[in-house]
Amino acid sequence: MTTMRDVAARARVSAKTVSRVFNDDPHVLPETRARVTEALRELGYLPNSLARTFRTGRPPVLGVAVPDLADPFFAVLATAVEQVAARADMAVVVSSLGYDPAREAVALESLLRRSLSGLVVAPTSQDQGHLGTWAARLPVVFVDRPPRGLTADAFTGDDHEGGRLATAHLIAHGHRDIAFVGDSPAMTTTGERLAGHRSALADAGLRPRDELVAFGAGDRGSAERVVGRLRSAVPPPTALVSGDARTTMTLVPALAGSSWAVVGFGDFPMAHMLSPAVTVVDQDPAALGRLAAERVVERLGAPERRFRRHTVLPVRLVERRSCWSPADASALFPSSCPRAVVAASPPPLAEEPPP
Amino acid sequence: MTTMRDVAARARVSAKTVSRVFNDDPHVLPETRARVTEALRELGYLPNSLARTFRTGRPPVLGVAVPDLADPFFAVLATAVEQVAARADMAVVVSSLGYDPAREAVALESLLRRSLSGLVVAPTSQDQGHLGTWAARLPVVFVDRPPRGLTADAFTGDDHEGGRLATAHLIAHGHRDIAFVGDSPAMTTTGERLAGHRSALADAGLRPRDELVAFGAGDRGSAERVVGRLRSAVPPPTALVSGDARTTMTLVPALAGSSWAVVGFGDFPMAHMLSPAVTVVDQDPAALGRLAAERVVERLGAPERRFRRHTVLPVRLVERRSCWSPADASALFPSSCPRAVVAASPPPLAEEPPP
DNA sequence: GCTACCCATGTCACCGGTGACATGGGTGCC
DNA sequence: GGCACCCATGTCACCGGTGACATGGGTAGC
Numbered sequence: 001m002t003t004m005r006d007v008a009a010r011a012r013v014s015a016k017t018v019s020r021v022f023n024d025d026p027h028v029l030p031e032t033r034a035r036v037t038e039a040l041r042e043l044g045y046l047p048n049s050l051a052r053t054f055r056t057g058r059p060p061v062l063g064v065a066v067p068d069l070a071d072p073f074f075a076v077l078a079t080a081v082e083q084v085a086a087r088a089d090m091a092v093v094v095s096s097l098g099y100d101p102a103r104e105a106v107a108l109e110s111l112l113r114r115s116l117s118g119l120v121v122a123p124t125s126q127d128q129g130h131l132g133t134w135a136a137r138l139p140v141v142f143v144d145r146p147p148r149g150l151t152a153d154a155f156t157g158d159d160h161e162g163g164r165l166a167t168a169h170l171i172a173h174g175h176r177d178i179a180f181v182g183d184s185p186a187m188t189t190t191g192e193r194l195a196g197h198r199s200a201l202a203d204a205g206l207r208p209r210d211e212l213v214a215f216g217a218g219d220r221g222s223a224e225r226v227v228g229r230l231r232s233a234v235p236p237p238t239a240l241v242s243g244d245a246r247t248t249m250t251l252v253p254a255l256a257g258s259s260w261a262v263v264g265f266g267d268f269p270m271a272h273m274l275s276p277a278v279t280v281v282d283q284d285p286a287a288l289g290r291l292a293a294e295r296v297v298e299r300l301g302a303p304e305r306r307f308r309r310h311t312v313l314p315v316r317l318v319e320r321r322s323c324w325s326p327a328d329a330s331a332l333f334p335s336s337c338p339r340a341v342v343a344a345s346p347p348p349l350a351e352e353p354p355p
Numbered sequence: 356m357t358t359m360r361d362v363a364a365r366a367r368v369s370a371k372t373v374s375r376v377f378n379d380d381p382h383v384l385p386e387t388r389a390r391v392t393e394a395l396r397e398l399g400y401l402p403n404s405l406a407r408t409f410r411t412g413r414p415p416v417l418g419v420a421v422p423d424l425a426d427p428f429f430a431v432l433a434t435a436v437e438q439v440a441a442r443a444d445m446a447v448v449v450s451s452l453g454y455d456p457a458r459e460a461v462a463l464e465s466l467l468r469r470s471l472s473g474l475v476v477a478p479t480s481q482d483q484g485h486l487g488t489w490a491a492r493l494p495v496v497f498v499d500r501p502p503r504g505l506t507a508d509a510f511t512g513d514d515h516e517g518g519r520l521a522t523a524h525l526i527a528h529g530h531r532d533i534a535f536v537g538d539s540p541a542m543t544t545t546g547e548r549l550a551g552h553r554s555a556l557a558d559a560g561l562r563p564r565d566e567l568v569a570f571g572a573g574d575r576g577s578a579e580r581v582v583g584r585l586r587s588a589v590p591p592p593t594a595l596v597s598g599d600a601r602t603t604m605t606l607v608p609a610l611a612g613s614s615w616a617v618v619g620f621g622d623f624p625m626a627h628m629l630s631p632a633v634t635v636v637d638q639d640p641a642a643l644g645r646l647a648a649e650r651v652v653e654r655l656g657a658p659e660r661r662f663r664r665h666t667v668l669p670v671r672l673v674e675r676r677s678c679w680s681p682a683d684a685s686a687l688f689p690s691s692c693p694r695a696v697v698a699a700s701p702p703p704l705a706e707e708p709p710p
Numbered sequence: 711g712c713t714a715c716c717c718a719t720g721t722c723a724c725c726g727g728t729g730a731c732a733t734g735g736g737t738g739c740c
Numbered sequence: 741g742g743c744a745c746c747c748a749t750g751t752c753a754c755c756g757g758t759g760a761c762a763t764g765g766g767t768a769g770c
Contacts, residue, residue: 053405410759
């Protein structure tokens, strides 16, 4: 590895002068500069960014921690962060935390230990108090779920409104018996969405029925059990709100053969191509990622500036014919290419499906 | 930031002894060790990994560069790399390169500049000769596509066999007029798959028809144009092989209403839920990522050991009823939950769909 | 009792770039 | 002409952990 001192020797100047040339310091004579530039070129000098960072102390690296990169929601979010980082000339370190709270803490610590200058994190654990030490040192911005156990910036979707919207939409289409299925009531997002669901029922004068609320349908087996249990309710539901994309993706296969209307949370690739196409409440992961990353950059640039702590982004209903009332269900046909009906613009994932 | 010297002062030992305690060097008296451990705890010491890395010269960071993280194929691949890296106690820097060759080179250089100890890259450009300098310094392993313009390790799917398999499968189901649509003939993967497709036609004694080969159906508009053109061929195709997942995802919507059988390349979430469910040649991105990352780790451990340069992974046909002959097409019905018919095991993406 | 060696610990330099400050020649201005 | 100041360049230390080697007390073996 060629170092600055090698270049310096060759150009018969000091290492410092090489440093100046390399960093476009104006206080170098054109002639000297030319000689150094020549030497740089000849030796194929590449700066050791480690040494630079080490000396100056602030690595141009932005961390992103999400539960699962293979989840399209988080993949899009991470990509948005990457784009912002690239604009600010920073690298991005991405880490998948998984859904186990214990592993989350460990993975986050190990990510933070590698001198980042900022972090965007989508947590799933119940408490992030242990990040307090770190949050004091560098900008930590939460996405998708607000922090618990510490104060920090957060950008989330409007979960309550999303739950309300989904359920109100089903009610408007004639449904009266509407189930809600989510991952776990302990997830703040799911809790909020359920609350929104209930408030829509109340607004319509419908009685909430606890037997139509279920959790934990994360794999095919449990999804089928949940569907079975819901089916046996009296009267059985004619529609279902799924509290998260993970649940939607296991639930829809389990629902095959039944004519329930479905509104899911979180768009995913090809959602519009399913039969029936799943109507979704879209949370715009790209916007979440972009805003969070921009906040990190802003905080780095102005450490003592004050920002709104929690920003709630509006959600949007993307209707796709999965929510028609039972009377309309016969109109469904596979090859009729169900496209967005209500929404002004299809969501990013549907419009530009990843290859 | 507490440093080792701070801890040393407090424990009344030298910084070196603190270093020894911290790194579990056995040559420290239990009593000294206890004192140092106590001081470490009291001051909440955290190692500055930058300094360590800087000194030892080998940063525990593995780079992953893929065209697009939001593509489930690459997301799964990146996740697999992450897991291997975690096992080797390394961090992962992920970078999305995009599909523009010029930007690819720039993004790669900037990724490499940040002292990585190894790189896993899935290129799309026509030539990676410019990576030669880097490949000499650190293990660079190609995935999905082999390198061009330099010699390096590569793990790819068996594209030729995949193309043959897809087409042979359609032929076995009674199809005679089979179209091939891909992103671009310049992509090595697509070229190989097309060659495989042609060899299957030849094996069956079918005449290859150039008018049934099309490229560039990457967005909805061009997909519809391509489908229109294929439809007007005489005789029109009854089946179609899609050369990549990107194309599949735009093509399937454009095919709605027609009864063409489809075999795609690369599985994606919910593929089995489409109507008709798309039969795919699955490339197992997780295996590609895992093997590539393991190779990087192996090369780091044994710099002069020799490895097979190019490993071709077998591909697997996952049949899902999208390839029946025209006579059978009437059997398709949306809610019949099309599942894998032939494949022994459903692909990872279908079995554990991201939330 | 002396050599040889081990062990716990310390000292020092070094990785490579850069910030703080020094140096010394040149220029301008009263 | 002398003082002030600027400019190009150099010198040196430093960031923080660690490898190479030194030190000095203890112990075993002949």
